[in-house]
Amino acid sequence: MGIAVNIGQAAEASGVSAKMIRHYESIGLVPRADRRDSGYRDYGPQDVHRLGFVRRARDLGFPLERIRVLLGLWGDPGRSSAEVKALALSHIGELEDKARHLQEMADVLRGLALSCDGDGRPDCPIIAGLEAGPVPPSGPCTGRPTSRSSSAKPPSRRSPSPDRR
Amino acid sequence: MGIAVNIGQAAEASGVSAKMIRHYESIGLVPRADRRDSGYRDYGPQDVHRLGFVRRARDLGFPLERIRVLLGLWGDPGRSSAEVKALALSHIGELEDKARHLQEMADVLRGLALSCDGDGRPDCPIIAGLEAGPVPPSGPCTGRPTSRSSSAKPPSRRSPSPDRR
DNA sequence: GTTGACCTTCCCATGATGGGAAGCCGCAAG
DNA sequence: CTTGCGGCTTCCCATCATGGGAAGGTCAAC
Numbered sequence: 135m136g137i138a139v140n141i142g143q144a145a146e147a148s149g150v151s152a153k154m155i156r157h158y159e160s161i162g163l164v165p166r167a168d169r170r171d172s173g174y175r176d177y178g179p180q181d182v183h184r185l186g187f188v189r190r191a192r193d194l195g196f197p198l199e200r201i202r203v204l205l206g207l208w209g210d211p212g213r214s215s216a217e218v219k220a221l222a223l224s225h226i227g228e229l230e231d232k233a234r235h236l237q238e239m240a241d242v243l244r245g246l247a248l249s250c251d252g253d254g255r256p257d258c259p260i261i262a263g264l265e266a267g268p269v270p271p272s273g274p275c276t277g278r279p280t281s282r283s284s285s286a287k288p289p290s291r292r293s294p295s296p297d298r299r
Numbered sequence: 300m301g302i303a304v305n306i307g308q309a310a311e312a313s314g315v316s317a318k319m320i321r322h323y324e325s326i327g328l329v330p331r332a333d334r335r336d337s338g339y340r341d342y343g344p345q346d347v348h349r350l351g352f353v354r355r356a357r358d359l360g361f362p363l364e365r366i367r368v369l370l371g372l373w374g375d376p377g378r379s380s381a382e383v384k385a386l387a388l389s390h391i392g393e394l395e396d397k398a399r400h401l402q403e404m405a406d407v408l409r410g411l412a413l414s415c416d417g418d419g420r421p422d423c424p425i426i427a428g429l430e431a432g433p434v435p436p437s438g439p440c441t442g443r444p445t446s447r448s449s450s451a452k453p454p455s456r457r458s459p460s461p462d463r464r
Numbered sequence: 465g466t467t468g469a470c471c472t473t474c475c476c477a478t479g480a481t482g483g484g485a486a487g488c489c490g491c492a493a494g
Numbered sequence: 495c496t497t498g499c500g501g502c503t504t505c506c507c508a509t510c511a512t513g514g515g516a517a518g519g520t521c522a523a524c
Contacts, residue, residue, distance in 0.1 A: 142470065152471090153513060172520055174471055183430075190429045195404040198511075208426055215423035219415045222408055222425050229405040236398035239360040240391045247391065250384045258380035260387050261373055264355045265348075307501065317502085318482065337489055338503060362479075 137179055138168070144177035148185035155185060163188065163202055195229055302344055306332075309342035313350035320350060328353065328367055360394050 145152040155175075158164045164184060167175035177185075187208065191201045203221060207213045246260045310317040320340075323329045329349060332340035342350075352373065356366045368386060372378045411428045 140471075151512080154511080156473090157512080170520095172471080173473095174520075187429050190431070192511090193404070194408050194429075195401065204426075204429065208430070211421060213421045213423075214419040215415050215421060215425075216417045216419065218423045218425050219412055219417035222412045222415070226405045226408050226412065229401045229408070233398045233401035233405065236360065236394045236401070239358070240394040240398065243359050243387055243391050243394070247384055247387045250380050250387070252381045252384035254379040254381060256376060256378045256380060258378075258383045260380075260383050261369075264352050264359075264369065265373070266355070305501075306503095316481080319480080321504090322481080335489095339489075340502085357480090364479095 138176040139182070141167075141175045141177065144175075144182050144185060147182045149189045150185045158185075158188065158198075161198070163198055163205070194225075196225060200225065303333075303341040304343075304347070306340045306342065309340075309347050309350060312347045314354045315350045323350075323353065323363075326363070328363055328370070359390075361390060365390065 139147070141152045141155055144150075145155055148155075150158070155164075159166055159175075164181070167177055167181065170176055184205070187205065188201055191204055192198075196204065200221065204218070207218050207221075243260075246263045249259045251257070304312070306317045306320055309315075310320055313320075315323070320329075324331055324340075329346070332342060332346065335341055349370070352370065353366055356369055357363075361369065365386065369383070372383055372386075408425075411425045414424045416422070
């Protein structure tokens with residue numbers, strides 16, 4: 135029937151790129167599309183609708199494997215909304231964990247940046263913060279052990295044999 | 300001197316896995332480590348220190364390419380803290396953009412989940428929300444199905460059946 | 465029929481990390 | 495000294511979602 139469209143139209147209508155539609159088919163996220171004699175894929179309204187479903191789920195950050203489950207629930211008349219809700223809540227938790235993690239990193243970095251003059255001098259608490267931590271044993275406390283890639287390292291360190299353990 | 304260590308010790312001391320240390324070397328993020336006659340990599344305190352720098356930068360979410368720049372600034376006595384700060388601020392912006400994006404997705408999903416009963420029945424606003432959007436009408440739009448009237452599927456939101464035809 | 469836009473499949477790349485295989489090396493116990 | 499085990503080497507593959515591009519077939523307008 136005329137309602138069958140090319141992958142290009144399906145892509146435009148669903149918001150999923152043709153590349154991704156083929157990919158989703160290849161991993162079995164969506165069923166194999168019908169083909170014309172020429173090999174061209176044919177998409178009916180339901181197919182496009184399903185692709186839109188996938189796209190909106192992706193927009194909400196669901197990974198494809200979870201979308202696979204969602205599609206199963208979508209098509210299951212006997213599903214319970216509890217299943218869907220549990221899946222959603224679990225995903226919300228993951229999203230917020232990630233958001234929190236990113237925000238924490240930003241906060242730490244902002245703390246360092248706040249105390250950075252940002253002028254022409256090299257002294258920088260940001261660099262110092264990154265440099266912090268376990269200072270190598272027997273190494274200079276190095277308020278700024280900078281020149282290291284440019285200048286050769288004076289301290290001896292290349293004995294083939296000594297391997298302590 | 301005993302300060303030269305194996306990749307294993309360097310990994311443990313720096314918090315960067317041996318796998319990653321080799322990878323960083325292969326992409327030139329850190330200079331090629333000295334080798335013993337056996338081919339074993341040798342890491343001095345400075346090398347371990349640099350790896351720690353990389354790890355802390357990673358912990359703050361810097362991508363490797365940016366860490367490459369940071370390492371350059373670190374080792375540049377003539378750097379200006381303004382450069383470092385600009386890099387950091389730019390990165391903070393990206394982190395917060397991502398965090399905001401994730402949080403937005405979580406919020407939208409939470410909104411849907413709040414109105415979901417989560418009981419044994421199939422009716423679910425979450426599924427409905429994912430399904431929302433232009434429902435493909437079975438109308439004569441052979442050529443270009445672009446302008447589709449919104450929502451044309453009132454009957455039974457149960458069992459849209461992902462399987463088609 | 466020609467042409468240009470579209471479709472097909474297949475391979476490669478991203479970014480950061482890990483897993484694992486095949487084979488060499490180092491050290492300690494026998 | 496030999497054996498054995500664990501650590502080291504390189505190389506390839508996998509992840510996750512997406513895109514780029516090549517080589518070649520198809521469709522529709524002119």
